[in-house]
Structures are given as structure tokens and as C-alpha cells.
Amino acid sequence: MHRLSPGDVVTAVSPDNPHQHVCKRLVALEGTPVAVPRPRGLLGGLLGGLLGGPGYELMEVPQGHVWLLGDNAAVSKDSRSYGPVPYAMLSGRVCVQVWPPSRWRFFPSHPPADPHAYARRVTIASCAAW
DSSP states (O other), rough: OOOOTTTEEEEESSSSSSOOOEEEEEOOOOOOOOEEOOOOOTTHHHHHHHTTSOOEEEEOOOOEEEEEEETTTTTSHHHHHHOOEEEEGGEEEEEEOOSSGGEEEESSSSSSSSHHHHHHHHHHHHHOOO
16 A cells, blocks of 8 residues: 555544544645635625635645545535644545445555645635635
8 A cells, every 4th residue: 555645535533523434535745735715704704705705825734634625525524624634533545436336446556646736736626616
């Protein structure tokens, strides 16, 4: 098994509930800058919405942490809501999808040629959605 790379699908202990596990895509390793949404404030984001959205700011993933995103960004609870996830909370890397049967597939067991390309693409796409 290779070291973790951006684009890998991983399982982790849920930061919200230590009795549950989550399955998310790893998009950034420690030291990598990521775009995070700005807080919406007391008015529930009303002013942010009127001024063109809540915006985002860049932060660097802290040492010993990773940044996880769900593939369905519109409804996913991920690092955008609970922040960077410590390596110690990661429990595995997904190697095969078996459900639903029509989408059965293996995930690559080797790192991508440019591990940062995936993180750049996802970060830019995520910023556009905010």
C-alpha cells in the first residue's frame, strides 16, 4: 500500500461522533493551503449573501492533519465544517467500491503522477461553490 495522497478515498473516525466512521476523499496533506469558507456571522449569512456570498480565506493544513471533502459537496459534512482531521483519526484507505453493484470498481493502489493536481482542482471547484 502506498502512502496517502490527495485523491485517495479514506475512512476515519467521525470528528462529530467517535462511535461512527466517515468515508471521505483526502484532498490536502499537512502544509498544503486550502480555501475555507468565512464565518457567516450572526445574521445567518444574510449580509454575506447580499454581498456576493460568504467568501473564503486560505489556510494551511496543520502538521499532523489532513483535509477531507465529501464527493457530494452540496450536502456533505466534511473538513469545511469540522476543520482539519488528525492523521490519528484515519482508519483506512478504500481500495474497492462494491455498492451499488452497477458501480463496482477498484481504486488505484498507486499514487497519482501529480498528487497536487487533484487538490488544486478540488480546492478551486469548492471555492466557486461558496
